[in-house]
């Protein structure tokens with residue numbers, strides 16, 4: 001697989017779903033922080049976005065026989081769930 005030049009945007013490298021910049025499991029802490037900033041006023045949209053990537057990652061792991069680990073839900077979605085107490089949202093999972 002070609003490795004494109006690093007963009008500094010901490011994007012996912014598929015099918016391994018590792019970060020192109022820091023090599024951590026994607027989304028890495030830097031990417032999570034930037035996503036939370038991007039979607040600061042629309043956490044539901046962030047969850048929809050991450051749900052699509054979650055499904056794509058599961059598909060990649062399955063097709064390429066990659067062990068994605070046992071905490072995929074937490075890795076892709078758990079961190080993005082709103083804390084309604086903190087954010088004052090009425091929605092809760």
Ligand SMILES: [Zn+2]
Pocket residue numbers: 010011019020021022023024028029030031
């Ligand atoms: Zn990264």
